[in-house]
Amino acid sequence: MSRHHLVDTDYVVVGAGSAGSIIASRLASAGATVVIVEAGGTDRRPDVYLPFGMASLFATANWKYPTAPDPSKGGHRTAFAAGRVVGGSGSINAMVFNRGRAADFDGWAAAGATGWSYADVLPHFRSLERWVGGSDDFRGESGPIGVSWCGHDHELDAAFVAAANEAGHEHNPDQNGRSQIGVARCQVNQWRGLRFSSARGYLRGLPEEQRPRVMTRTRATRVVVESGRAVAVECDRGTVRAREAVILSAGAIGTPALLLRSGIGPRGAVLDLPGVGENFQDHLVVNQHWESRVPTLNTLGPVAAARGLASLARHGTGPMTTTPFEAQLFTDELQVAITPVRYFLDPVRGRAAIKRRDAFSVFTVLLHPEARGRVGVRGDTPVVEMSRLAEQSDVTKLMDGAAMTRDLIENQPAMKGLVGSRMEEPAINDRDWLTETESSIWHAVGTCRMGLDEKSVVDPQLRVHGIDGLRVVDASVMPTITSGNTNAPTMMIAHRAAELMLQR
Secondary structure (H helix, E strand, O other), rough: OOOEEEEEHHHHHHEEOOOHHHHHHHHHHOOOOOOEEEOOEEEOHHHHHHHHHHHHHHOOOOEEEEEEHHHHHOOOEEEEEEEEOHHHHHOOOOOOOOOOOOOHHHHHHHHOOOOOOOOEEEHHHHHHEOOOOOOOOOOOOOOEEEEOOOOOOHHHHHHHHHHHHHHHOOOOOOOOOOOOOOOEOOOOOOOEEEEEEEEEEEEHHOOOOOEEEEEOOOOEEEEEEOOOEEEEEEEEOOEEEEEEEEEOOOHHHHHHHHHHOOOOOOOOOOOEEOOOOOOEEEOOEEEEEEEEEEOOOOOOOOOHHHHHHHHEEEEEOOHOOOOOOOOEEOOOEEEEEEOOOEEEEOOOOOOOOOOOHHHHHEEEEEEOOOOOOEEEEEEEEEEEEEEEEEEHHHHHHHHHHHHHHHHHHHOOHHHHHOOOEOOOOOOOOOOOHHHHHHHOOOOOOOOOOOOOOOOOOEOOOOOOOEEEEEEEEHHOOOOOOOOOOOOHHHHHHHHHHHHHHHOO
């Protein structure tokens, strides 16, 4: 491994993802010198900006982290998606903007993450977003991150919202406002129909002379610790030394893996820190499919595609702005979301396919699962270990949620005339069916949990216990997973982390 000295800087940030782009940019704009070490390539590519480019990104800008055999699913192996590109997972994800709910953050604070209650984090959510609906007590309209309504307005989406109303669920005019519960169209990280990641909003939102230096296609291999202090990051191209601090923003799989490779973790040679890699959390998900009696994106032809591109260019709307969640219902335990397309994913090879047959998908997401896993390292490779269906309470709630979803789609009057046959076989709600059907939508969090107890990894200032000059700023610090897609709270964590560091 090369130890060639590359550069000295005030701060080294590992990862130019949703969190790394923000913390690096805010420190740089305050006058610090910052170098970002990013394993992936540039996000200046059409498939990042265009929402329908997700299939290409899934193959070409994805870590595809391997998983160990899952004993709760018959030894099934798969891979865990995460962005390997500037912008990180925010450059390849579904762009769905869900903050979570007040109880998520109040729970963090009650468990020892002092300063991370809802009242503490709300100003940071407001500061980072440019919400198309305007500012109020809960929303911000002048931040760097564009947030708008999903620009694709399909009749199945409207029928889903109406069906949820018929089933007794309230319409919620803003699921990122006063309350999350209820049904609505989705809010997304898009502006005029194009993806709006934190790399776009923060890194390129700065004047060029103030921007951090981004070293792309440079993989961090080890944090260098001298006399109890993190002083540098070794990379496959050499070493970057930090005068002030090393900040790890490589995500809830990449960050603990880097710590473990650096001898920081359970029985680590540099520091015995037992919580590193533990407490892995992810939402549990069932995706069900129905034939559609109206055209969906599965049969979008050349003429309709051309019209869609024109609508995107002129108005930022239309089928080319689609996301995997276009309308969604939140209950206490569940997130149920519809999209007017059926697609097939191979996470291991990173391939996506769409068959030319009109159909749609409805995701049932268990928001607060009890299941926990861990991230380990085999050789240089991170491996996710998780028994996803090991907890009977999770199995029961997810099967009940899938049944509720079927009731919404098959039994509510608003969906009549639009819905054909359910496409799963055997289409029964039993454990074998769940074992075959449950999957991930890749919301990894929790592996460097913040707190003050012996199993926590960072304190509420996001400083790694026992090592000076080392912080973690990404989704791995979440004590528990948030209610809904995790990209927005990850950005909030980075925004608040910058304030904590700048106040110091």
